[in-house]
Amino acid sequence: MSTSGAELIRRIKEQVSEIDPSEARSQNGNGTILVDVRETEEFDAGHIPGAKHVPRGYLESRIEAAVPDRDAHVILYCASGNRSALAAKTLQEELGYDNVESLKGGITLWKDRGYDVEVPKSLTKEQRERYSRHLLVPEVGVEGQQKLLDAKVLLLGAGGLGSPAALYLAAAGVGTLGIVDDDDVDLSNLQRQVIHDTARIGTPKVDSAEQTITALNPDVEVVKYPVRLDASNIMEILTDRGGYDVVVDGLDNFPTRYLLNDASVRLQVPVVSAAILGFEGQLSVFKPYDGPCYRCLFPEPPPAELAPSCGANGVLGVLPGTMGLFQATEVIKLIIGEGDSLVGRLLLYDALATTFQEVKVRRDPECPICARDPESITDEEMGVFPDYEAFCAAAG
Numbered sequence: 001m002s003t004s005g006a007e008l009i010r011r012i013k014e015q016v017s018e019i020d021p022s023e024a025r026s027q028n029g030n031g032t033i034l035v036d037v038r039e040t041e042e043f044d045a046g047h048i049p050g051a052k053h054v055p056r057g058y059l060e061s062r063i064e065a066a067v068p069d070r071d072a073h074v075i076l077y078c079a080s081g082n083r084s085a086l087a088a089k090t091l092q093e094e095l096g097y098d099n100v101e102s103l104k105g106g107i108t109l110w111k112d113r114g115y116d117v118e119v120p121k122s123l124t125k126e127q128r129e130r131y132s133r134h135l136l137v138p139e140v141g142v143e144g145q146q147k148l149l150d151a152k153v154l155l156l157g158a159g160g161l162g163s164p165a166a167l168y169l170a171a172a173g174v175g176t177l178g179i180v181d182d183d184d185v186d187l188s189n190l191q192r193q194v195i196h197d198t199a200r201i202g203t204p205k206v207d208s209a210e211q212t213i214t215a216l217n218p219d220v221e222v223v224k225y226p227v228r229l230d231a232s233n234i235m236e237i238l239t240d241r242g243g244y245d246v247v248v249d250g251l252d253n254f255p256t257r258y259l260l261n262d263a264s265v266r267l268q269v270p271v272v273s274a275a276i277l278g279f280e281g282q283l284s285v286f287k288p289y290d291g292p293c294y295r296c297l298f299p300e301p302p303p304a305e306l307a308p309s310c311g312a313n314g315v316l317g318v319l320p321g322t323m324g325l326f327q328a329t330e331v332i333k334l335i336i337g338e339g340d341s342l343v344g345r346l347l348l349y350d351a352l353a354t355t356f357q358e359v360k361v362r363r364d365p366e367c368p369i370c371a372r373d374p375e376s377i378t379d380e381e382m383g384v385f386p387d388y389e390a391f392c393a394a395a396g
């Protein structure tokens with residue numbers, strides 16, 4: 001004769017130990033491990049603080065990772081105490097856990113008693129689908145995706161480097177993208193500045209970039225700065241929105257690069273910097289006090305005739321694309337905290353030969369900026385160096 005489901009659960013409950021929420025609460029954390037066996041949506045809607053999550057359907061395959069010690073005191077819980085009782089029976093009878101209990105009344109009774117529930121930030125159903133290929137990468141996952149969505153990245157320039165970087169950072173779900181650019185879209189930009197298009201010739205680049213980004217990913221908020229970055233506005237822009245987490249440097253002139261360096265060291269914001277010249281690209285990450293700054297690498301600007309990226313110079317259209325995507329990659333690694341970033345390394349890419357070279361760069365103990373405390377860097381000192389503005393002012 002077959003048994004009804006309710007009868008089966010009643011019988012199983014007689015075979016497992018049930019623990020009252022008040023007792024479970026006093027033992028939580030003191031060597032006792034709470035395991036939530038509900039589905040992911042239920043767990044995300046709120047769970048007991050500190051609880052591990054092992055959905056019942058994955059109990060056999062995942063419990064050992066969550067609770068390696070079979071002698072540990074384990075309290076399983078679900079919504080009302082039925083699923084956790086079934087799971088407790090499996091753990092003690094088939095998986096060798098000796099000290100397993102099931103929370104009486106589940107999280108429902110726990111909540112009725114007014115005990116704490118933790119509601120994690122979670123991705124919406126649509127975000128889970130949009131970023132599903134990120135969620136499958138262990139180094140990103142839900143946690144990394146949440147970091148990306150919470151991140152604020154400032155792009156200096158929506159030009160050759162900024163266009164591909166902005167497109168891919170937007171696609172990756174970086175929640176806030178600030179864009180500084182005072183130029184309008186020009187026909188000659190479109191050979192490489194792929195965030196803009198023919199219909200937008202004559203419109204401000206920040207507006208054009210915003211349109212493309214918003215159409216690509218509505219999760220991204222674009223903050224527009226249609227200005228030229230200078231000493232009068234740099235601190236205000238870098239600290240806007242509570243302060244940017246990373247800066248993408250697509251600048252094309254030395255005065256602003258030095259200014260950016262000094263401000264970013266003072267604010268301790270990492271800068272992912274790229275430069276292009278002819279068929280060659282350079283890339284590095286300047287993370288203040290972790291590695292060298294831009295001035296450690298280039299104590300003095302090169303002679304005017306060697307300065308790269310003036311507007312009048314030719315550039316292979318794909319090269320800023322390649323370098324801009326390297327920048328986006330370094331930005332994402334910094335945000336999710338994975339991998340080895342290019343801090344202290346200068347990467348040189350030769351597109352014609354298809355070769356990469358890497359140069360180690362060390363902090364200069366005599367550096368006029370990063371050898372000092374950030375608080376001691378004054379407004380007057382920032383960006384100080386001979387005036388090169390005259391020879392290279394146009395945008396890349």
Ligand SMILES: [Zn+2]
Nearest residue numbers: 293296367370
């Ligand atoms: Zn330095």
